[in-house]
Amino acid sequence: MRRLVVVRLSTRSGAQLVTAADVRDSDPGDGRISAPRAARATAWTAGAPARQTPSLPALAADREHAAPDWSEVVEHFREGLVVCDARGVVRHVSPVAERLLPEVAPGELLAAAGIAALADGAEFTHHGRRLRARRVPLSAARCCWYVEDVTESVTRADALLAERARSAFLAVVGEKLGNPLHPDRAAAAVVRLAVPTLAEVAVLVLAPRSGRARWWRAARSDDDAPVVDSGVLPAVDLPAAIVEGLDGVEPHTLDWLVEQAVEAGWLPGLTAAESCARVVPLPGRDAPAGVLLTARRVDRWYDEADVELVRAFAARAGAALTTALLYRDQAEVADTLQASLVPVEPAEATGVQWGTAYRPAQAGLRIGGDFYGSHRLVDGGSVFFLGDVSGKGVEAAVFTGQLRQCLQALHRVESQPGRLLKLLNDALLETSQAQGQGRFATMVLGVVRAHREGGLTLTMAGGGHLPPLVLRGSGEVEPVPLSGMLVGVVPDPRIGEVTVRLEPGETCLLYSDGVTEARGGRRGNEQFGTERLVHAVGGCQRMPAPALAERVEQVTCDWLAHGDHDDIAVLALRATGPVERTPRHLHAVPDATGAAELRGTRP
Amino acid sequence: MTAAPTAGGIPAGVWPAYLDCLQDADEYAAVEVAVGLLEAGVPAERVLLDLVAPAQAEVGERWARNEWSVAQEHAATHISERVVAAVAGYANPRPTRGRVVVACMDGEWHALPPRLVAEVLRLRGWQVTFLGASVPAPHLVSYLHRHDAHAVALACALPMRLPHAHRMIEACRRVDVPVVVGGRGFGVDGRWARRLGVAWASGAPSAADLIADERALRRVPPAELSHLADDEYTSLLKRRGELIDGALAELRERDPGTRDYTPSQLDSTVSDLGYIVDFLAAALYVDDGALFTEFVDWLVEILTSRGVPAATVGSTLEHYGRVLRDFPRATRFLGAARSSVVAAGGVRPR
Numbered sequence: 001m002r003r004l005v006v007v008r009l010s011t012r013s014g015a016q017l018v019t020a021a022d023v024r025d026s027d028p029g030d031g032r033i034s035a036p037r038a039a040r041a042t043a044w045t046a047g048a049p050a051r052q053t054p055s056l057p058a059l060a061a062d063r064e065h066a067a068p069d070w071s072e073v074v075e076h077f078r079e080g081l082v083v084c085d086a087r088g089v090v091r092h093v094s095p096v097a098e099r100l101l102p103e104v105a106p107g108e109l110l111a112a113a114g115i116a117a118l119a120d121g122a123e124f125t126h127h128g129r130r131l132r133a134r135r136v137p138l139s140a141a142r143c144c145w146y147v148e149d150v151t152e153s154v155t156r157a158d159a160l161l162a163e164r165a166r167s168a169f170l171a172v173v174g175e176k177l178g179n180p181l182h183p184d185r186a187a188a189a190v191v192r193l194a195v196p197t198l199a200e201v202a203v204l205v206l207a208p209r210s211g212r213a214r215w216w217r218a219a220r221s222d223d224d225a226p227v228v229d230s231g232v233l234p235a236v237d238l239p240a241a242i243v244e245g246l247d248g249v250e251p252h253t254l255d256w257l258v259e260q261a262v263e264a265g266w267l268p269g270l271t272a273a274e275s276c277a278r279v280v281p282l283p284g285r286d287a288p289a290g291v292l293l294t295a296r297r298v299d300r301w302y303d304e305a306d307v308e309l310v311r312a313f314a315a316r317a318g319a320a321l322t323t324a325l326l327y328r329d330q331a332e333v334a335d336t337l338q339a340s341l342v343p344v345e346p347a348e349a350t351g352v353q354w355g356t357a358y359r360p361a362q363a364g365l366r367i368g369g370d371f372y373g374s375h376r377l378v379d380g381g382s383v384f385f386l387g388d389v390s391g392k393g394v395e396a397a398v399f400t401g402q403l404r405q406c407l408q409a410l411h412r413v414e415s416q417p418g419r420l421l422k423l424l425n426d427a428l429l430e431t432s433q434a435q436g437q438g439r440f441a442t443m444v445l446g447v448v449r450a451h452r453e454g455g456l457t458l459t460m461a462g463g464g465h466l467p468p469l470v471l472r473g474s475g476e477v478e479p480v481p482l483s484g485m486l487v488g489v490v491p492d493p494r495i496g497e498v499t500v501r502l503e504p505g506e507t508c509l510l511y512s513d514g515v516t517e518a519r520g521g522r523r524g525n526e527q528f529g530t531e532r533l534v535h536a537v538g539g540c541q542r543m544p545a546p547a548l549a550e551r552v553e554q555v556t557c558d559w560l561a562h563g564d565h566d567d568i569a570v571l572a573l574r575a576t577g578p579v580e581r582t583p584r585h586l587h588a589v590p591d592a593t594g595a596a597e598l599r600g601t602r603p
Numbered sequence: 604m605t606a607a608p609t610a611g612g613i614p615a616g617v618w619p620a621y622l623d624c625l626q627d628a629d630e631y632a633a634v635e636v637a638v639g640l641l642e643a644g645v646p647a648e649r650v651l652l653d654l655v656a657p658a659q660a661e662v663g664e665r666w667a668r669n670e671w672s673v674a675q676e677h678a679a680t681h682i683s684e685r686v687v688a689a690v691a692g693y694a695n696p697r698p699t700r701g702r703v704v705v706a707c708m709d710g711e712w713h714a715l716p717p718r719l720v721a722e723v724l725r726l727r728g729w730q731v732t733f734l735g736a737s738v739p740a741p742h743l744v745s746y747l748h749r750h751d752a753h754a755v756a757l758a759c760a761l762p763m764r765l766p767h768a769h770r771m772i773e774a775c776r777r778v779d780v781p782v783v784v785g786g787r788g789f790g791v792d793g794r795w796a797r798r799l800g801v802a803w804a805s806g807a808p809s810a811a812d813l814i815a816d817e818r819a820l821r822r823v824p825p826a827e828l829s830h831l832a833d834d835e836y837t838s839l840l841k842r843r844g845e846l847i848d849g850a851l852a853e854l855r856e857r858d859p860g861t862r863d864y865t866p867s868q869l870d871s872t873v874s875d876l877g878y879i880v881d882f883l884a885a886a887l888y889v890d891d892g893a894l895f896t897e898f899v900d901w902l903v904e905i906l907t908s909r910g911v912p913a914a915t916v917g918s919t920l921e922h923y924g925r926v927l928r929d930f931p932r933a934t935r936f937l938g939a940a941r942s943s944v945v946a947a948g949g950v951r952p953r
Contacts, residue, residue: 179777184751189779225818331749363739522851522873523844535867540674542628547681550736551674554712557737561877562710562767 079146084110086141100131100147110145123150130154166309169197173313177320186324188228190282190292190317191218195226198310199294201267204282205242206290206321208235219268239264245279245291258295267295278302280310282318289321341367341397343569344404346374349382351450355507355545355572357553361392361514361565369396370512370569373404375411377447383411383420386510386571387443387465387487396567399439402431407445417461418497421445421487425463425495428488440488444468444510448573454504456575462496463487466516466530470500471507471548475539479530480508502575507545509537514568515552520559528559545574613640613653621658625679633682634689647694648726651687651719652807659683659715669908683715691722698730701753703814704780706734706743708759708768708788716786717758723807724756724814740774747778754781754814756804759788762795762898763881766836766888769799769826781820783813790894798889800826830890835930839884846926847876853922854915875902879919883933892936899940903947917944 074081080097082104084090090106090113097104103113110118117124120135130151136144173193181189187204194202195218204216213233218226238246241257251257257279262272277295281288292314294302302310346354360368372386385407389399406427407420414420421443432439444467446460460468462484470478480500485493502508511533518528536555540548549570556568617636624633640650662679665671671679705721707714714736721733732750734743747755755775759768765788775782785804789796793803802823804810813819839846851873855862864872879902886895899920903913924937 176779179779180748181779182748182751185779223818223822225821327748331745335749362741364741364745366742521870522847522877531866532870539672540677543674543678544628544630544681547677550681550712551677554737557710557712558874 079148082110082145082147083138084143084145091142096149097145097147100129100149101126118145162305165197166305166312169309170312170316173316177316180327181320181324183321183324183328184230186320187214187216187290188218188230190320191216192226192228193317194218194292194294194313196220198296198306198313200270200296202295203261203266203293204290204317205233205238205246205293207246207284207288208238211235213238217266241279242291242293245281246288248281248288250281251279257293261293261295266293270295270297274298276301278307278310280314282314282321284318284322289318289325292317338365338367338397341401343370343372343400346372346384346571347376347382349374349376349448349450350380351454351456351576352382352448353545353574353576355547355549355570355574357549357568357570359514359553359557359565359568361567365393365397367394367397367400368392368567369400370514370567371400371404372510372569372571373407375408377411377415379415379449381415381447381449383407383415383417383445383447384510384571384573385443385445386512386569387441387445387463388512388514388567388569389441390439392567399441403428403441415447417445417447417459418495421461421463421484421495422493425487425493426491429491432488440486442466442486444482450575454575455506456502456573458500458502458508458573460498460500462498463493466511466513468511469509469534469537470502471509471537471541473503473505473541475541477534477538479534502573504575505541507541507543507548507572507574509548509552510571511552512567512569514566515556515570518556518560518565518568520561520563524561524563528556532559545572548572548574613645613649617654618658621654622661625658625662625682626675628675628678628682630682630685633686637686637690638693641690641693647690648723648808650690651722655683655686655690656716656719656807667905667908669905680715684718687715687718687722691725694726696726696728698725699728701730702732702750703729703754703756704732704734704743704746704750704752705756706738706758707736708757708764708771709739710737710764710767711759711761711786711788712736713758713760713786716760717756720756720758720785720807720810724811727811727815729753729811729814740771743771744774744778747775747780752780753817754783754820756810756814757782757784758786759784760786762788762790762889762894763878763885764788765795765799765885769888772799772801781817783810783820785810795889795891795894797824798827798891800824828888828890830932831888833932835932836884836887839880839887839927839930839933842926843877843880843884846880846923847873849926850876850879850919850922854919857918858915875906876919878902879916879923883923883936886936887932890932892939895936896940896943900943900947903944913944913947917941920944 075094077094077096080100081092081094082090082097082101083092088109088111090104090108090110093104093106101113101115103115104110105113115126117126118133120133123130123132125131129149132148132150134146136146138144176189176193177186187206191202191204200220202218206214211234213235214230215233216228216230218228221227239257239260241251244251258267258275258277259272261267261277262270262275267275274297275295276298277293279291279293282290282292284290292310294310343356343358345356354374356372358370358372360366360370362368369389369392370387371389372384374382374384376382387403389396389403391399403424406424410420410423410427414423424445428439428441441463442465443463444460444465445463446458448456448458450456460480460482462482464484464486467482468480470480472478480498482496482498484496487493500508516528516530516533519525520528532555533552536551537548540551543551549572552570553568617640621633621636624636637650637654640654641647659680662671662676662683666673666676703724705717705724707717718733721731725731732746734746743755757768757771757775759765768784768788772782772784781802783802783804784796785806789803793805796803800823802813802820804813854872861872879899882898883895886892899916903916906916907913920937920941924934924941927933927937
């Protein structure tokens, strides 16, 4: 039987037999006959004809020659033999069988030996050894029991399987904790992963901050997913073993801790008498990031290999927590800096409905080289602008910040768009020459003023930017003739100026080249172009400004079809006029006027 | 609005009045209708789910029937969003539970349904962050790094985006935040969500129930995507441009009238040809030919309502079938969709 297994495996997997089945089946276990095994392995792998059944030669054929004494040969089998007659009386017990089954005596019934577990194909523990038995019928209704001691091969196979389980566990842990997580997520993931492999209950205590320690706990449940909860403890209330662990020492005497922890309700479902626990520090940058308490029933005592596993887990958990904290801190800094560079939504202005869209090239970053904004003027009008600085990413965003700050200050001294743009040009030129970084920008800068009888007048100055579009009440789209030179390059640039009148419901659209130069189409290399933009906004005269800006963003992104793109910015100004009621802050609780009454006033 | 609201429901007269507001793109009138209901005691959740949501569905229907232009549809959607904001502002619930992030998949612009989910969650005490339309995966992930979230709710209205949706779901998984998805993009019964191994909710209330049950969120059977091993999906994507070019050339050959298309007509033809490829790719991704057939049926309906004969779609499918004869699954899906077009050929357009 054993041979058969080896044959099958060797033909399937070549010369190397490395499966657990092999470990269990081919090792003699007691080490008595290792040489024959090697010889046999060589024979099979050399391609010797495989006999399917280990049949003995016919006993009758060559009896008068030097026939082997079969009983002598049989004595050296690794399996013990017990031969019984038709009535079940033991007739022969080989020395190996005598050793393994001392109760079995020749001349007595086998059943009288009282080995209940002895059955064909059974594997059972007897006198501390793991035995495997099989029963083979012989002639004249006799039978032979083959009994093998598999204690050590089983132990080795179990050890191998346990080792594999540990590796698989650590692989899962590595995968789950390998990505940077939010610190709270990382903490929850650590305790969740520890159950049930390492513990019935796992408690993670983070290093205290300002005298308070946050903790997470996972407890095994009937379901496959453990129950996770968390909370905060004053650092002074932490048990001594935990404090030791936070100092980087792995505490050794833990009985007291188990009792304390059970009493304090830390370990639901476990009792002090039946539990064992380990405490390991989770390595941090200098001091431990926290400690992990693992507890389970004493029948799964933490042996040396288990403790190793807990430590290996703790190392990964510590790294994950440390990374998470570092990442969070850096993300917070980046977030704060980004927030100061993100375009500010235009300030509310009489008669103007603003619409904006902004999509930076780097999606993970919320900032880029496009900018827009507005400032209210004392006379009731507003300065508005949209532009694009040279370069991309963070550096470009920082430059847009400088530019916006310049405008913020300059619009207080000059509100005529052409002159304001020239002032800005001089200021930028000075800064970029001082810093030796040839940065420049293109932009449209305008001033909008509302008419009492409805409609808007826009006076715009062009600094080398794409000319705006005007969406008329008829649904037609007109490009605004606006030219000019780049801002921040030469001392006295030529700056174009134009005045546009918007009737109520008409919209002026400013956009960056991220829209018209978006590459997409059939092959992904065709530019979106002004034609398509004009077509996309044509006929949209009834759209509110925010919807129109979003529409431009959407058609551009659809054209891109997930392709890379430049920064995209859109600013739309729609003349609201007297026919539409003045905007009301929609989050305010409405006044007591009934809706039915108001509906009657709807134009 | 003289009729008193029926218990928890929307009175009969309100519905046509509200649709008129959308039709006229009258933001303030629409807001007043909704706020009027709230003042009359209709719960905010009912206003959102029984007035705003079905009205928006009606907007989509009117666009599909070519009664409304895209511009009208966009304007109406914008108004619905303002109404949602007003209802949310009126109810102004105080958050008592954890944070939930709601977003549209990258490339997905149907922001109103997830917005409604966001507001229903807010009404049920969650602290909700709504990231808006077409959220790029890196943006979402970096948000989740900075702010711990109890769960992420992702919306997808078009099955065409399923492969991208899957990537986004995986990105959230990697930061260990449970995901619940919703929207027609996952099939009416959520079967493509099951294929991608992600929890699915049929609507805002069921999304809220699912999010409240963290163990259910985490108890999701794994994705069944072993069919991707045949590489048909990736190979199809690589040949996208070639397929569209070929289909366009073949269309011009067969129907000389198409040679005189204006640039914008040509653009929409190219994008329709592209949608067919993208839906086929999505069908291959989740290994469900019904996804493709459903889309083709819908496309035929849309095109016939705009005067384009169904036969055009049929012969494009034939063309793709010829080019993709080495793709057994794609061939099967194209064949099934073609039979469906043939069956629909006798039906007069609405």
